[in-house]
Amino acid sequence: MWWRFALRTRAFTFLARHLSGRVSICTSLCSSTLLTWAVEHAQTLSKRYLRLDCDALRLRLRAVYEGFGFRHHTDRQVGAYFVSRYEYQIPPQVT
Secondary structure, three states, X not given: OOOHHHHHOHHHHHHHHHHHXXXXXXXXXXXXXXXXXXXXXXXXXXXXXXXXXXXXXXXXXXXXXXXXXXXXXXXXXXXXXXXXXXEEEOOOOOX
16 A cells, blocks of 8 residues: 555654644754654665655645655545655665
């Protein structure tokens, strides 16, 4: 499924969405740290992609994702929300 990883880490997903887009609470360093942790965690689980979404109107959060290296995948209506979906290709783990 598309969001299987996010469903297993709901607490992180909540933090990443709500903190990384709030400049007054969390600087770009914080956003980068959260996203780096998510990439490293996905890598330890041997995942090929990390996928995140956000409300399509949250332009600053979308810029954070894109600035980190996420690729815009699709926009989609999910219930009452129109969301933008992003994915990041996880580099292979070097042992």
